Amino acid sequence: MGLPRYFFVDSSVVHDAPHGRLKADGTTGAHGLDLARLLDAVNDAYAELETTSARLRDAIAHIGAGFAIWAPDERLTLCNDTYRHMLPSLADLMVPGTSYGRLMSAAVDRDVVILGRGGRAGWIEAGIARHRQPTGVAYAVRLRDGRIFEIRKERARDGGVVDLFTDVTRARQVESDLRHAKDQAEVANRSKSEFLANVSHELRTPLNAIIGFAEMMAGQMLGPIGLPKYQEYASDIRDSGGHLLALINDILDMARIESGRLTLHEEPVSIAVAIESCVRLVTERARRGGVTVEVAIERPTPRLHADERMVKQIVLNLLSNAVKFTLRGGKVTVEAAHCADGRVAIVTSDTGIGMTHDEIAKALTPFHRSESAFSRRFEGTGLGLPITKSLAEAHGAHLEITSRPGIGTRCAVIFPATRTLAAA
Numbered sequence: 001m002g003l004p005r006y007f008f009v010d011s012s013v014v015h016d017a018p019h020g021r022l023k024a025d026g027t028t029g030a031h032g033l034d035l036a037r038l039l040d041a042v043n044d045a046y047a048e049l050e051t052t053s054a055r056l057r058d059a060i061a062h063i064g065a066g067f068a069i070w071a072p073d074e075r076l077t078l079c080n081d082t083y084r085h086m087l088p089s090l091a092d093l094m095v096p097g098t099s100y101g102r103l104m105s106a107a108v109d110r111d112v113v114i115l116g117r118g119g120r121a122g123w124i125e126a127g128i129a130r131h132r133q134p135t136g137v138a139y140a141v142r143l144r145d146g147r148i149f150e151i152r153k154e155r156a157r158d159g160g161v162v163d164l165f166t167d168v169t170r171a172r173q174v175e176s177d178l179r180h181a182k183d184q185a186e187v188a189n190r191s192k193s194e195f196l197a198n199v200s201h202e203l204r205t206p207l208n209a210i211i212g213f214a215e216m217m218a219g220q221m222l223g224p225i226g227l228p229k230y231q232e233y234a235s236d237i238r239d240s241g242g243h244l245l246a247l248i249n250d251i252l253d254m255a256r257i258e259s260g261r262l263t264l265h266e267e268p269v270s271i272a273v274a275i276e277s278c279v280r281l282v283t284e285r286a287r288r289g290g291v292t293v294e295v296a297i298e299r300p301t302p303r304l305h306a307d308e309r310m311v312k313q314i315v316l317n318l319l320s321n322a323v324k325f326t327l328r329g330g331k332v333t334v335e336a337a338h339c340a341d342g343r344v345a346i347v348t349s350d351t352g353i354g355m356t357h358d359e360i361a362k363a364l365t366p367f368h369r370s371e372s373a374f375s376r377r378f379e380g381t382g383l384g385l386p387i388t389k390s391l392a393e394a395h396g397a398h399l400e401i402t403s404r405p406g407i408g409t410r411c412a413v414i415f416p417a418t419r420t421l422a423a424a
């Protein structure tokens with residue numbers, strides 16, 4: 001700092017003081033001024049200053065970034081070693097007194113940087129302009145050797161400029177690798193979804209023929225079948241075909257959802273009609289499983305501006321789960337009602353096997369089915385709930401699941417007020 005380290009006061013020495021003679025005990029007889037204590041305080045202040053400035057030098061040295069301070073006349077006041085090491089071919093200029101313009105010219109002349117469209121003059125001019133108007137916002141500079149520096153310039157208190165240089169080459173590389181990997185994954189995922197969509201479509205046409213003809217045979221539409229066993233087989237073909245078709249439809253839906261190609265065909269949908277048609281589809285299964293199904297729809301019936309097929313699919317998925325995962329003697333309820341704030345809720349509840357908190361989260365991921373031995377006994381692909389959630393979300397609705405193992409499950413799909421139409 002160019003300042004003496006400490007002032008020492010030797011109290012045994014008698015000094016000449018301007019306002020009186022200093023006594024050996026350090027006080028002046030004339031004014032009672034305690035010079036020794038004053039000098040002690042000054043010493044302490046210098047010691048503190050020294051410690052602070054050492055700390056500051058340490059901080060600047062170990063800041064982990066290139067650091068430089070430029071005076072208001074654009075000359076270098078100080079910089080740390082990192083700054084010098086980052087640009088070794090300019091290190092000889094990184095000494096106090098070098099002008100910013102000189103450093104800029106040398107960076108170009110020594111082929112350190114990559115010039116833009118403005119060429120040599122343009123690059124230097126832009127650099128100096130940035131130095132004169134420091135914004136505090138980082139900008140990137142590309143070096144000839146492939147490195148990328150982020151430079152931030154801040155206005156210093158004295159009108160000079162503080163520079164902070166960070167080597168972001170690695171970070172930028174990681175960022176670009178990640179972006180590349182993400183793009184590739186998205187392309188792969190899109191082709192997978194497109195493949196699934198096409199295959200599913202191709203499978204449905206022949207399958208519909210199989211189901212249709214099996215139906216005709218099971219119903220003996222063109223005349224009686226000789227052996228009753230054959231009629232039973234025809235019914236099995238129809239049922240298995242129907243099951244396969246439902247599965248293919250689910251996969252097709254999932255593929256559409258994942259490829260972002262889900263389009264809503266919106267129209268006024270009566271919730272009562274949608275629920276009743278779904279209840280009809282699960283009645284037989286419920287009867288076989290000894291499960292009661294109860295319907296409670298508010299009157300007048302809420303209506304939605306929605307895609308009817310999707311609303312039905314939402315209800316059917318929830319309802320078939322409720323029936324599937326409820327033991328004999330249990331009860332399934334489906335309700336629909338307006339909420340106080342104009343939203344409309346469709347709620348299914350059951351007294352079935354229930355799920356833990358973790359199982360609910362898993363059930364919402366495609367192809368994930370609960371590990372519990374009980375649910376393993378039921379057929380299914382694990383697509384119903386994820387599809388339901390996505391179809392609900394496509395309508396701006398959300399799916400809420402609450403469940404307790406052994407007690408039952410409640411699934412609510414809540415449509416926003418903007419989807420609600422005047423009740424019929």
Ligand SMILES: Nc1ncnc2c1ncn2[C@@H]1O[C@H](COP(=O)(O)OP(=O)(O)OP(=O)(O)O)[C@@H](O)[C@H]1O
Nearest residue numbers: 321325354363369370375380381382383384385409
């Ligand atoms: N109401 C419910 N009660 C208990 N468990 C349920 C209920 N609904 C869903 N689950 C659990 O969540 C899992 C996922 O449900 P999801 O409807 O997605 O698939 P799935 O019914 O097994 O097959 P899919 O619906 O594709 O035929 C189920 O396998 C089951 O473990």
Ligand SMILES: [Mg+2]
Nearest residue numbers: 321380384385
């Ligand atoms: Mg299901």
